[in-house]
Amino acid sequence: MIExxxxxxxxxxxxxxxxxxxxxxxxxxxxxxxTGAGKTVLIECLIGIHxxxxxxxxxxxxxxxxxxxxxxNIGYVPQDYALFPNMTVKKNIAYGLHARxxxxxxVEAEARTMMKLLGIAHxxxxxxxxxxxxxxxxxxxxxxLVTRPRILLLDEPLSALDENLSGELAAELRRIQRNVGGxxxxxxxxxxxxxxxxxxxxxxxxxxxxxxxxxxxxxxRPASLFVAQFTRTQNFCGGIAHETNTGxxxxxxxxxxxxxxxxxxxxxxxxxxxxxxxxxxxGTPALGPEVLxxxxxxxxxxATYTExxxxxxxxLIVYHPHQPGKAAPAPGDQIAVRxxxxxxxxxxxxx
Amino acid sequence: MHGRRxxxxxxxxxxxxxxxxxxxxxxxxxxxxxxxxxxICNFDQLLPREKLIQSAEMAKWRPTDxxxxxxxxxxxxDPAFWRSVNVTVVTATITAAIAALIGIPAAYALSxxxxxxxxxxxxxxxxxxxxxxxxxxxxxxxxxxxxxxHNLQERLGLHVVYSLPGIIAVQLVLSLAMGxxxxxxxxDSVNPRLEHVARSLGGSPxxxxxxxxxxxxxxGVIAGLILAWTRAAAEFGGVLIFCSTFAERPLAAxxxxxxxxxxxxADPLAVNMWSQIEYGNIEYGFAVGFALVFVSAASVYAIxxxxxxxxxx
Amino acid sequence: xxxxxxxxxxxxxxxxxxxxxxxxxxVCVVCVAAILGAYLLLxxxxxxxxxxxxxxxxxxxxxxxxxxxxTIRTATLATCFSxxxxxxxxxxxxxxxxxxxxxxxxxxxxxxxxxPAAVGVFLLGMVxxxxxxxISNLLGLSFAHNPAGVVLVxxxxxxxxxxRLMKASFDGVNPRFEQVSRSLGASLPGTLRRVTLPLARxxxxxxxxxxxxxxxxEWEGLMLFVGGTMGKTDVMPFSVYLDWNGGMMGWVVVFxxxxxxxxxxxxxxxxxxxxxxxxx
Numbered sequence: 001m002i003e004x005x006x007x008x009x010x011x012x013x014x015x016x017x018x019x020x021x022x023x024x025x026x027x028x029x030x031x032x033x034x035t036g037a038g039k040t041v042l043i044e045c046l047i048g049i050h051x052x053x054x055x056x057x058x059x060x061x062x063x064x065x066x067x068x069x070x071x072x073n074i075g076y077v078p079q080d081y082a083l084f085p086n087m088t089v090k091k092n093i094a095y096g097l098h099a100r101x102x103x104x105x106x107v108e109a110e111a112r113t114m115m116k117l118l119g120i121a122h123x124x125x126x127x128x129x130x131x132x133x134x135x136x137x138x139x140x141x142x143x144x145l146v147t148r149p150r151i152l153l154l155d156e157p158l159s160a161l162d163e164n165l166s167g168e169l170a171a172e173l174r175r176i177q178r179n180v181g182g183x184x185x186x187x188x189x190x191x192x193x194x195x196x197x198x199x200x201x202x203x204x205x206x207x208x209x210x211x212x213x214x215x216x217x218x219x220x221r222p223a224s225l226f227v228a229q230f231t232r233t234q235n236f237c238g239g240i241a242h243e244t245n246t247g248x249x250x251x252x253x254x255x256x257x258x259x260x261x262x263x264x265x266x267x268x269x270x271x272x273x274x275x276x277x278x279x280x281x282x283g284t285p286a287l288g289p290e291v292l293x294x295x296x297x298x299x300x301x302x303a304t305y306t307e308x309x310x311x312x313x314x315x316l317i318v319y320h321p322h323q324p325g326k327a328a329p330a331p332g333d334q335i336a337v338r339x340x341x342x343x344x345x346x347x348x349x350x351x
Numbered sequence: 352m353h354g355r356r357x358x359x360x361x362x363x364x365x366x367x368x369x370x371x372x373x374x375x376x377x378x379x380x381x382x383x384x385x386x387x388x389x390x391i392c393n394f395d396q397l398l399p400r401e402k403l404i405q406s407a408e409m410a411k412w413r414p415t416d417x418x419x420x421x422x423x424x425x426x427x428x429d430p431a432f433w434r435s436v437n438v439t440v441v442t443a444t445i446t447a448a449i450a451a452l453i454g455i456p457a458a459y460a461l462s463x464x465x466x467x468x469x470x471x472x473x474x475x476x477x478x479x480x481x482x483x484x485x486x487x488x489x490x491x492x493x494x495x496x497x498x499x500x501h502n503l504q505e506r507l508g509l510h511v512v513y514s515l516p517g518i519i520a521v522q523l524v525l526s527l528a529m530g531x532x533x534x535x536x537x538x539d540s541v542n543p544r545l546e547h548v549a550r551s552l553g554g555s556p557x558x559x560x561x562x563x564x565x566x567x568x569x570x571g572v573i574a575g576l577i578l579a580w581t582r583a584a585a586e587f588g589g590v591l592i593f594c595s596t597f598a599e600r601p602l603a604a605x606x607x608x609x610x611x612x613x614x615x616x617a618d619p620l621a622v623n624m625w626s627q628i629e630y631g632n633i634e635y636g637f638a639v640g641f642a643l644v645f646v647s648a649a650s651v652y653a654i655x656x657x658x659x660x661x662x663x664x
Numbered sequence: 665x666x667x668x669x670x671x672x673x674x675x676x677x678x679x680x681x682x683x684x685x686x687x688x689x690x691v692c693v694v695c696v697a698a699i700l701g702a703y704l705l706l707x708x709x710x711x712x713x714x715x716x717x718x719x720x721x722x723x724x725x726x727x728x729x730x731x732x733x734x735t736i737r738t739a740t741l742a743t744c745f746s747x748x749x750x751x752x753x754x755x756x757x758x759x760x761x762x763x764x765x766x767x768x769x770x771x772x773x774x775x776x777x778x779x780p781a782a783v784g785v786f787l788l789g790m791v792x793x794x795x796x797x798x799i800s801n802l803l804g805l806s807f808a809h810n811p812a813g814v815v816l817v818x819x820x821x822x823x824x825x826x827x828r829l830m831k832a833s834f835d836g837v838n839p840r841f842e843q844v845s846r847s848l849g850a851s852l853p854g855t856l857r858r859v860t861l862p863l864a865r866x867x868x869x870x871x872x873x874x875x876x877x878x879x880x881x882e883w884e885g886l887m888l889f890v891g892g893t894m895g896k897t898d899v900m901p902f903s904v905y906l907d908w909n910g911g912m913m914g915w916v917v918v919f920x921x922x923x924x925x926x927x928x929x930x931x932x933x934x935x936x937x938x939x940x941x942x943x944x
Contacts, residue, residue, distance in 0.1 A: 047551050069550035076551040082544040086566035095562075096552035147552060368852040375760060378752030379768065382827055386771045389820070393789035453695050460692035470935055472696075475703055477931040478924070481874070483881035483901030486920040486927075489908065490706045493917065498709040524706070527699060555686035585779035588884045588901075592908055621779050628785060628888055637789065640782040647777040651770055 001025060002151050002183060007045055007055035014041045015207045019055070023151065023185060028177050030194040031187045032230070033204035039187045042204070043153050046185075047076050059150050070099070075149030079156040081140040083128035089139050090115070090124040096147035114146045118176065133161055134169060141176065151183045158193055170196045191231055203227050219274070221262075225347045228272050233345065234317045235273045241265040241346060248346065249289065256313045259289045260344035268349040275307070275319040277343035280329070281336045292316070293336045296329050310337065390644060393637055432639065435623040442515065442619060443584040446522040450530045450579045455572065458534035459560065463543065479528040487524050488592030491517075517594045518619060522583035530579035533659065537571025538564065574659025581650040585643065587621035596626055620646075707924055714917050722918045732922060735899040738811055739880040742818035746826040746875055751868065754830025755860075759839065775824040783821055784885030791816075791889075813890040814897050818879040826875045833867025834860070870938030877930040881923065 007019040016038050023029045031039050044050050046057060048069035056065045064072045084092050090111055097107040115121040118138045128136060137157060144152055157173065158166040174197045177184045188194060194201050195215050202212045203226075210230075211223040222228040229236075239252040247261035250271050258271065285291055294312025301307075306328045310316040318337055320328050329335050460466060479487075494500050495511050504511060511517045541564050549559035565572065596618050618626065620643055628636035654660070714722075722728055753772075762768055775783060790796055791807055796816075800807060807813035837860055845855040861868070883901035890897045898906055900919045907915040 044547075047547065049547055069547070070553045070555055072551070073553070074551060076548055078544045078548060080542070080544065082542060082548045084545060084549070084563050084567070086563075086569075095549065095554070099549075099553040099555075099558055143548075143552065364851045371853045371856065372760075375752045375756040378749050378754075378827070379756045379762065381749055382753050382824060383768055383771050385820075386775055386824065389775070389783070389786050389790055392793050393786050453699060456688075456692040457695040457699050460689075460696045464689065464693065466693070466696060472700060474928065474931045474935050475700070477934070478927040479703055481877040481881055481927045481931060483883055483904070483923050483927075485883060485901045485904035485908075486881075486923045487706070489904055489916055489920040490710050490924075493713045494706060494709045497713055499705075524703075528703075531699070555688070557686045557688035560688060581777060585777070587779050587781045588905070592905060621781050624785060625781055625888065628788075636785060640785045643782045644774070644778050647779075648770070648774060651773045651777050655766065655770060655773070 001058075001060065002185075003058045004042070004046065005056050005058070007042070007052045007057070009041065009045060009050055009052045011041060011050065014038050016041055016045070016052070017207045019207075019209055021202055021209060021212065023183060025060075025183055026181055028174065028184045028186065028197055028199045030198035030201050031185060031204060032189065032191060032194050032201055034189060034230070036206070037204040038207040039189075039204055040155060041207075043076075043155055043185070043187060046151075046153060047074055048072055073147065073149050075144030075147065075152040077137075077140045077144050077152065077154045077157060079159065081128075081136045083131075083136055083139055083143075085128055088125050088127060089120065089131070092128070092139055093143045093146055095143060100147070110146055114142045117179070118142045134165060137169065141173075145176075145180060145182070149182070151185060154184060154186045156188055157186065158188065159190075166193065167196070173197060203230060205230075222345060225270055225272075228345060228347065233272045233274050235275065235278075236270055237272075237314050238268065238270050238349070241267060241269045247341065250344075250346065252314060254313070256292075257289050258339055258344055259341040260346050261341045262344060262346045265346050265348055270347045270349060272345045272347070273316075273339055273343055275317045276305075277340060278316065278318045279338045279340070280308075280318060280320060281338055283336075285336055285338075290341065291336055291338050293334065296331050296333045296335060298331055299328065310335070312337065390641075393641075429635075432623075432642075435618060435620050435639070436642070438515075438518075438618065439584050439620040442518045442522060443580050446519050446526050446583040447530075447576060447580040449519070449523060450526045450583075451576055454527050454530045454579070455534055458531045458575075459538055459564070461531070462535050462538035463546075476528050476531060479524065480532070484525075484586065484588030485592055488521060488589035491521060491524070491589070491593050513594050518590050521589040521593045522586045524589070525586060526579040526583040529582050530575050533575030533578050534572055536660075537568040537575060540571060541567045570657045571659055574654045574657045577650050577653050577657075578659070581647060584619070584646060585621060586619070587625065590619055590622055591625070596622060710917055710921050710924065714914075714921060718914065719918070719921075722914070727915070728918060728922070731898060731900050731903050731919070734811065734814075735880050735901075735926075738814045738818060738899060739876055742815045742822060742879045743826075743872060743876045745815070745819045746823045746879070747872060749823050750826030750875070751830050753827040754832075755834050755856075757827065757831040758834035759842075772824045772827055775821065776828065779884065780817075780821050780882060781884040781888065784817060784887065784889040787817060787820060787885065787889045807890070809891055809897060811897060814886060814899060817885040817889055818882050821882050821885055822875050822879045825878060826871065829871035829874060830868065833864045833871055836867055837863045866937055870934045873930050873934050873937070877927055880926055 002023040004019055004021045007016055009016050014036065019042060021042075031042065033039050041050065045052050048064070048067065052065070056063055058064070059072065059074065064074075083089075084095065087095070093114060094107050094111045097110060102110075112121065115124060118141060120135060120138050120142065123131065123135060123139070128139070131139065141152075154173070158169055161169060170193060173184070173186070186194075186197060198215060200212065200214050201218055203210045203218065205226050211218055211227045213221075218227060219231055222231060222233065225236075237252055239250040241248040241250045243264045243266055244259070247259065247263060248265045248269075249257050249259050250269060251257050252271075260271065281291065284293075287293060292312040292314075294310045294316070297309045297311045299306050299308050305319045305321045308318045308320050308329060310318055316337065322328070461469065461472065466472065492512065495504060495517075500511075511520060545563050545567065546556075546559045549563045550556065554562070620639055624636045624639040624643065627633075627639060756762065757769070757772075791800070796807075799805075800812075805812045807816055841859050841863065842855050845859045846852070850858065880899070881901055883899060883905065886897060886899070886902050887905070900923050904916050904919045904923070907919065
């Protein structure tokens with residue numbers, strides 16, 4: 001278990017305020033957030049480059065807050081991989097073992113095992129400048145993993161790669177993590193990337209942690225408006241909420257109301273629904289607190305679904321999955337959609 | 352008619368651009384030609400010319416060779432010249448070594464650690480580079496003959512002024528300043544993340560520096576070393592004031608080590624050149640000057656080959 | 665070996681049981697402190713030797729001010745001439761495609777690295793030949809025992825240095841700006857005037873100050889070329905040497921102090937203007 005308790009630090013441009021994060025052993029946790037949220041600062045505190053003003057970091061029972069980086073045994077793969085340019089791949093990988101004064105034959109054996117595990121054994125004599133992006137990343141991973149760190153920190157490992165490659169390497173990272181049974185903390189700014197690899201996600205905003213949970217938890221119950229926006233929830237609208245037996249009813253003005261079972265709220269709120277949660281109904285069902293009718297304004301075809309913009313009583317974006325035999329609605333059509341109460345998320349406005 | 356057309360051509364926008372471009376090229380041409388001419392026009396001083404030593408002062412310089420036929424183009428036949436070269440090389444090398452030993456860690460600290468007052472320190476180091484050498488020589492004199500270090504010297508039985516360690520001290524002042532500027536720039540060019548990774552892998556700060564930072568900054572560090580060495584070898588004014596010319600000092604003033612290395616019989620090259628001209632042996636002085644130019648040219652070439660800068664701004 | 669649960673084995677400790685804290689950072693900081701202390705001692709010892717009451721007496725002396733203004737005047741004049749040649753040369757070196765680039769840059773770097781005493785010696789030879797002789801005849805100047813000689817030496821020593829500094833300033837201006845300006849229809853002189861020079865302004869001003877400081881500190885070339893005529897050619901650094909030979913210790917220290925003050929003030933000005941763009 002790796003814990004960060006009450007970490008605070010002020011570095012001028014970037015700061016952290018009261019960070020509390022617990023990562024379980026063997027877990028793949030992703031640290032998400034927009035640029036400037038403080039993700040890299042948190043990583044650098046964990047490694048030991050910055051000393052936090054308050055708080056402690058406990059790694060597998062040892063308090064590492066007072067230790068130097070070389071004593072913490074935390075692996076680090078920075079964004080530009082930072083492979084030592086004057087050493088071959090093999091020397092890069094063996095660096096940590098040499099620093100710990102391991103005997104030469106052990107160093108050889110370990111390095112060779114790790115290179116074989118990551119599929120770079122054929123590159124052992126090359127210099128980093130002659131490696132491709134993916135090969136550099138694997139070398140950096142091997143270098144960090146060979147010293148058996150308690151946790152491996154990866155700073156935006158896939159940001160520099162193009163889409164196809166990053167998808168492949170994301171799966172690769174996941175496979176390696178499962179194989180070696182280690183704890184990974186992966187930092188990125190893209191929710192899509194996170195959903196491919198994460199066991200749990202921690203979302204940061206302006207130096208604080210907004211929410212920690214699995215992908216499903218974050219998608220279905222975002223803790224704040226920021227988290228909902230960050231996870232690509234769309235269809236926001238403001239209204240006044242009144243409590244009901246099962247949750248609340250939100251009055252959006254002009255006689256429009258929607259139901260929600262998200263929780264009991266009262267007063268000014270923002271409601272949000274994910275586009276994929278909205279059902280497109282056949283026929284012409286009766287209007288009600290769940291059903292809205294409107295005209296299709298425009299459509300954008302994506303790879304596996306069509307994004308439909310609806311001008312109903314309030315503007316909506318709906319995703320229509322491509323299904324054989326079922327045509328997508330065309331612009332100008334009048335269609336009815338249903339907003340399931342359990343899919344409507346509500347956030348009080350004073351947040 | 353032609354004149355009017357020419358004027359119209361010159362004042363049109365295209366013509367103006369051509370004038371400006373010509374002016375830009377002219378600047379470079381003047382510089383390059385001037386630099387060449389400065390050295391080339393003095394080549395005739397190297398032509399063979401026999402000249403007997405006439406003045407008594409000259410005889411002091413070569414106590415064993417009274418009627419040495421020196422022609423400046425063949426200055427390399429004169430053992431006094433080689434003794435001079437010897438002194439220069441030895442002192443410059445020692446100075447460069449000391450500057451590297453102290454200066455490289457200092458440059459690393461200034462580059463990586465948050466030393467308080469970094470801009471003030473920068474102003475101080477830059478000022479030392481721009482200080483006239485006579486000022487530096489004088490400050491050293493004040494320090495060692497009248498200042499706090501005088502008593503320390505007396506107690507230790509050293510004589511720094513007018514001796515070989517004195518030459519090294521003077522050369523060290525400027526050598527250090529230039530070296531630190533160059534080395535700091537070299538370390539600045541190394542990505543600090545490399546050291547973070549090295550430390551996270553278990554390397555101590557020294558190991559990270561020795562195995563990662565230094566090899567990566569190798570070209571810049573060596574360029575800085577060459578710069579420091581050349582600056583030390585070219586030091587003239589400070590040495591003149593702090594140590595004056597060795598030929599006039601009695602033998603007893605030199606330490607046994609200096610006498611052993613035969614370093615007390617000659618001055619560093621630049622000082623030698625000046626003495627020769629002062630005493631009237633002009634062609635010899637010019638030849639020594641050319642030797643200095645040769646040394647500087649070799650350094651400039653070496654530094655350019657390594658990709659470094661020869662100036663510190 | 666499949667590497668199953670490799671990391672569960674626990675971290676590698678190696679032979680080193682207890683961690684040894686490296687002393688390297690401490691060594692580095694000690695070196696900085698030592699060098700700093702040495703330089704400060706160097707500069708301060710002058711001031712301490714002189715004492716405040718003596719300083720007040722010297723400041724009132726005409727002898728000091730004659731040489732002070734001579735230094736300022738010659739250095740400023742030499743800097744102007746250097747800039748006239750140096751700024752265009754710097755721009756050409758930075759932007760234009762020149763033939764034999766490495767040879768040219770080596771030749772331009774040479775006068776910077778050659779000791780100024782040697783430059784003075786070579787000037788001795790050059791002054792009797794074309795073109796300098798003709799220029800001096802034309803202008804009715806004589807270079808020996810004359811401030812004009814001082815300006816000449818200062819100019820020769822600083823002009824290549826100036827070109828190098830200006831090149832560095834122009835290198836700091838992204839050529840993209842000039843390309844956009846030309847594409848919008850501005851001519852080369854217009855672009856230079858409205859885009860390049862304003863952008864490089866800080867660098868050029870800071871470079872001018874550095875060149876001025878270098879010219880004001882020049883005396884080794886003067887020794888051999890011009891000779892020390894009182895009141896006409898003994899700029900302050902030269903006066904230090906001349907008075908030292910004459911044994912006038914007080915004057916020597918005063919001149920030296922003024923030189924130090926000039927150097928520190930100019931470097932502080934450079935720092936304030938140039939900011940981050942220079943080595944520190």
